[in-house]
Amino acid sequence: MGPPDPLEKDRTPRTWGRMGAPITLPNRMLRARPPCACSASTACRWAPCWGGTRGLHPVPRPEPPARFPQGLLTFGYIALLSRVGEQVAASMRKALFISLLRQDVAFYDANRTGQLVNRLTADVQEFKSSFKLIISQGLRSSTQAAGCIVSLYLLSPKLTGLLLLVMPTLVGAGALVGSFLRSLSRRAQEQVAKATGVADEVLGNVRTVRAFAMEDQQAGLYCAEAERSSQLSQRLGLGIAAFQGLSNLALNGIVLGTIFVGGSLMAGNELSPGDLMSFLVASQTVQRSMANISILFGQVVRGLSAGARVLEFMTLEPKVPLRGGASIPSHSLLGHVAFNHVSFSYPMRPGHPVLRDFSLSLPPGKTVAIVGPSGGGKSTVAALLERFYEPTQGSITLDGHDISSLDPSWLRGQVIGFISQDPVLFGTTIMENIRFGKPGASDEEVYAAARLANADDFIRSFPEGYGTVVGERGTALSGGQRQRIAIARALLKDPAVLVLDEATSALDAESERVVQAALDRSLGAVHGGGPGGERRGPGRRQRSAEPRGRRPARGAQRGRGRGRGWGRRRTGSGPRRAAPPAAEPNGAERPGRGR
Numbered sequence: 001m002g003p004p005d006p007l008e009k010d011r012t013p014r015t016w017g018r019m020g021a022p023i024t025l026p027n028r029m030l031r032a033r034p035p036c037a038c039s040a041s042t043a044c045r046w047a048p049c050w051g052g053t054r055g056l057h058p059v060p061r062p063e064p065p066a067r068f069p070q071g072l073l074t075f076g077y078i079a080l081l082s083r084v085g086e087q088v089a090a091s092m093r094k095a096l097f098i099s100l101l102r103q104d105v106a107f108y109d110a111n112r113t114g115q116l117v118n119r120l121t122a123d124v125q126e127f128k129s130s131f132k133l134i135i136s137q138g139l140r141s142s143t144q145a146a147g148c149i150v151s152l153y154l155l156s157p158k159l160t161g162l163l164l165l166v167m168p169t170l171v172g173a174g175a176l177v178g179s180f181l182r183s184l185s186r187r188a189q190e191q192v193a194k195a196t197g198v199a200d201e202v203l204g205n206v207r208t209v210r211a212f213a214m215e216d217q218q219a220g221l222y223c224a225e226a227e228r229s230s231q232l233s234q235r236l237g238l239g240i241a242a243f244q245g246l247s248n249l250a251l252n253g254i255v256l257g258t259i260f261v262g263g264s265l266m267a268g269n270e271l272s273p274g275d276l277m278s279f280l281v282a283s284q285t286v287q288r289s290m291a292n293i294s295i296l297f298g299q300v301v302r303g304l305s306a307g308a309r310v311l312e313f314m315t316l317e318p319k320v321p322l323r324g325g326a327s328i329p330s331h332s333l334l335g336h337v338a339f340n341h342v343s344f345s346y347p348m349r350p351g352h353p354v355l356r357d358f359s360l361s362l363p364p365g366k367t368v369a370i371v372g373p374s375g376g377g378k379s380t381v382a383a384l385l386e387r388f389y390e391p392t393q394g395s396i397t398l399d400g401h402d403i404s405s406l407d408p409s410w411l412r413g414q415v416i417g418f419i420s421q422d423p424v425l426f427g428t429t430i431m432e433n434i435r436f437g438k439p440g441a442s443d444e445e446v447y448a449a450a451r452l453a454n455a456d457d458f459i460r461s462f463p464e465g466y467g468t469v470v471g472e473r474g475t476a477l478s479g480g481q482r483q484r485i486a487i488a489r490a491l492l493k494d495p496a497v498l499v500l501d502e503a504t505s506a507l508d509a510e511s512e513r514v515v516q517a518a519l520d521r522s523l524g525a526v527h528g529g530g531p532g533g534e535r536r537g538p539g540r541r542q543r544s545a546e547p548r549g550r551r552p553a554r555g556a557q558r559g560r561g562r563g564r565g566w567g568r569r570r571t572g573s574g575p576r577r578a579a580p581p582a583a584e585p586n587g588a589e590r591p592g593r594g595r
């Protein structure tokens with residue numbers, strides 16, 4: 001058994017608690033400790049106060065023996081709190097990241113990367129700070145207030161009863177203002193995320209910005225977003241300030257009311273002057289604690305809305321789960337792909353059908369090129385086959401099995417190899433980038449895939465060879481070199497169906513010739529002898545209407561597909577070459593574009 005996979009279904013963020021159990025179990029235990037330590041520390045501080053309020057002790061002072069445990073407990077709760085806070089934040093980040101990775105591709109069409117990164121960083125940070133503040137200061141203030149309310153009750157139940165009568169009004173008003181401030185805080189955080197999204201996009205495409213001399217315009221765009229975010233935060237600050245001012249006013253009013261009512265009680269001999277004085281001292285402590293709580297309130301509001309934003313994506317379920325479903329045993333996998341009356345609109349543009357009643361049959365052992373105008377839906381066909389999106393109508397089958405019943409992870413990981421128009425590499429070494437196609441591959445397998453993709457020579461010409469770091473998104477390589485590494489990455493996977501989405505379109509003539517040769521070599525390679533073995537299924541060329549050395553299967557026309565084929569068919573006893581495509585691929589293609 002391999003190591004546990006963090007992306008497995010039963011570890012979904014909806015079940016974050018379950019998934020994070022190994023992390024959160026000690027958390028739970030630890031979580032219980034800081035509050036206890038904090039309360040105990042506060043209790044040590046205020047213990048003499050409870051014993052000494054009856055009588056004139058205006059400034060309660062801890063007795064010397066209480067100082068040592070108080071210091072120890074303070075150390076204990078701060079150390080534990082910091083540990084728990086960091087663990088909670090790490091658990092949240094991990095769960096959120098795992099959840100984000102599981103989301104549908106449509107989710108990424110709707111959300112900018114920068115905004116998602118903002119949730120992973122700033123929102124989790126905000127939540128963690130609030131969590132720690134609530135536990136430390138909030139708990140201390142609450143225990144102080146609760147302890148002193150007990151003292152007040154012991155001194156004068158009647159006066160305390162009157163005091164508590166006004167509390168629900170204050171709490172109700174606080175809750176109302178709180179919900180308003182929370183929504184304002186949420187808007188402010190969304191705006192911060194939007195500004196981060198702009199920054200992320202601009203910095204990630206700085207070459208394009210530089211090439212068009214758009215620095216000032218882009219700076220203006222970011223500044224406008226940052227300004228909006230600042231304004232919203234200032235409004236939030238105003239709201240919090242107003243809340244704190246009003247709550248201070250109310251608390252001072254309560255103290256004045258206490259003096260007034262206490263005076264009447266004293267006049268009626270229901271309260272002694274000493275008790276009234278003690279009552280006032282204790283009620284001032286309550287007032288101070290409540291004032292502290294109201295100051296914390298702003299942080300709580302921000303923390304709660306940040307937590308809600310994190311949870312929103314942590315509990316989101318993708319339409320197409322990453323795993324689950326049947327898989328076809330490799331010995332019986334032929335690779336016959338069929339689109340049956342498929343209609344499709346992108347979730348972002350539901351009113352704009354891209355495919356309408358589209359049917360296509362891709363026989364095993366053939367290469368089919370789909371040719372059509374720009375925007376005609378060729379990439380969409382590849383995306384549907386990868387199950388990046390679900391057809392609105394119709395079905396797609398692999399060897400007669402509806403791909404919606406097949407395990408998407410198996411389909412993408414073992415059946416389909418995909419080389420996109422603009423392949424993106426990771427900012428690590430060439431070796432690791434190629435190995436992305438098959439994580440357990442040996443160095444030898446990586447070299448073989450690179451040789452097949454005509455990439456080995458140029459890789460070895462670098463001083464660092466396969467250890468060369470390719471820069472962010474592979475920017476330290478030429479377009480042709482990137483393409484060839486992407487091809488090696490796909491070939492290493494040895495997929496049954498290889499999808500080439502204009503894999504050579506961005507290249508100059510020489511690079512295209514080299515890459516095309518690499519593809520031809522790989523498609524002709526003997527299966528079982530390493531990467532780049534048997535390939536079946538759809539390829540796609542749009543720029544080159546008639547790929548070299550292959551006979552087109554159908555005539556091209558606007559909005560219609562055209563296929564061509566080559567390849568081999570696998571048999572039970574081993575691979576053998578299938579006949580070259582002298583005729584049209586089986587099945588009727590009728591790609592259509594919705595307009």
Ligand SMILES: Nc1ncnc2c1ncn2[C@@H]1O[C@H](COP(=O)(O)OP(=O)(O)OP(=O)(O)O)[C@@H](O)[C@H]1O
Nearest residue numbers: 109346348349354373374375376377378379380542
């Ligand atoms: N993620 C998306 N969300 C919404 N609409 C999209 C999305 N991707 C593509 N489209 C739209 O779908 C239509 C088909 O796009 P597609 O990329 O499949 O065309 P294509 O034939 O591959 O074009 P090209 O040859 O220029 O790459 C276009 O109108 C495009 O604007």
